[in-house]
């Protein structure tokens with residue numbers, strides 16, 4: 070029913086857990102040194118895996134990235150100037166345990182909330198960029214995400230820069246109640262003003278982009294790119310399975326599924342995203 | 356106005372005789388002509404839309420429809436729209452813009468439908484597009500939440516100049532049931548979650564989200580649908596008057612600000 074926007078996204082691959090398990094008495098893989106692919110079980114040196122932007126060289130599995138990792142492989146070195154680095158959420162509906170949960174996550178991840186925004190260059194092209202980070206409350210959208218995304222559009226409009234958003238999210242942030250729902254309207258209104266001013270908006274959907282973020286700013290880009298095989302959808306898989314009382318096919322809500330149904334423009338491998346964005350920006354300069 | 360808890364209000368809006376938009380539309384509007392279809396895929400029975408007179412002035416009406424019985428509910432998918440419903444709503448809103456009619460949205464939905472076909476046809480995109488387009492629709496938009504305001508499925512008809520709620524209506528990002536099952540892994544604790552989420556008209560007025568609370572008949576709208584319709588009618592009259600006297604730039608700037616200002620954060 071209503072669970073739609075707060076879709077609980079199940080990890081499709083339990084990679085991190087399997088990595089450390091010691092199956093059948095075989096010598097275990099030391100954590101951090103090797104990477105075992107959760108999809109094909111191929112084992113590579115972590116160093117090699119990281120060099121490829123955390124893509125499995127055997128099966129092309131794209132592991133999730135932190136916002137910093139994404140930034141590093143996307144923008145020109147040293148070009149990023151962050152917007153609103155200190156912004157933190159209050160507790161608008163006095164939700165029990167919310168401040169503690171955030172304090173804990175801030176300590177663990179070094180993040181202030183689930184998105185970083187700012188200005189940078191990508192192969193010399195100046196952009197306003199936003200990158201969501203699923204480690205922070207499943208990158209759910211509350212006041213901070215809503216405000217930072219909105220400001221990013223407003224800045225980009227003022228400075229006449231393209232906007233690049235790397236999305237991932239479990240949906241709206243339940244702990245902020247209806248205030249979180251309003252962030253959907255707020256970000257879309259900002260995207261609309263920016264669009265009316267003639268700005269180019271490119272979305273890159275990464276794993277997983279769902280719920281209230283899919284149903285707001287992620288879906289209104291002029292160009293929508295997705296990484297291969299990522300999960301993109303509105304309702305959570307389990308919610309749908311509960312409604313229809315049957316198991317959904319594995320490729321349901323995959324990037325390929327969305328491409329086939331006409332909701333994204335292209336699927337681009339991680340190693341080519343930076344180049345693709347730079348090309349598209351050039352193309353739109355005329 | 357009464358001072359009930361959120362879950363007491365939940366019981367009232369779930370009352371089997373709670374009036375639906377099918378009851379209200381004839382009481383609020385004259386010569387209502389229903390329009391069908393999104394011109395893309397189909398016609399969604401969960402959203403009714405059309406034109407009619409409100410106190411002698413043409414308006415566009417867009418509403419989510421809950422059935423009064425099983426048969427009606429089957430036809431309206433229990434009030435849970437598919438993407439084509441949101442696209443029909445947008446088509447009619449654009450038509451209202453063209454012909455300079457105010458848009459009145461009446462919302463009572465558990466949320467957008469969650470199913471295979473809804474995903475295939477882009478439920479997320481359909482909602483997002485409405486949020487974006489309604490934010491700059493060049494005509495006044497008044498939304499009234501009659502009962503359940505279920506998340507993005509309600510918001511898709513609630514990017515407006517004034518949002519009012521019937522006094523017992525609830526407007527939430529997640530159903531209390533869904534919240535309880537995430538929080539406590541126990542959906543049966545929905546009554547607790549109902550209070551935790553701060554979803555009554557009073558809560559949402561305090562949070563700057565709800566602009567007006569419309570009184571219901573004593574004990575709830577089901578006790579006197581006509582009287583409740585009169586209260587709704589009075590509110591719509593005032594809201595249209597307030598919005599129609601504004602210039603377009605002022606109207607759109609205020610609409611932008613209405614949503615722009617929601618959010619609580621600190622910057623140091």
Ligand SMILES: [Zn+2]
Nearest residue numbers: 106109125128
């Ligand atoms: Zn692999």
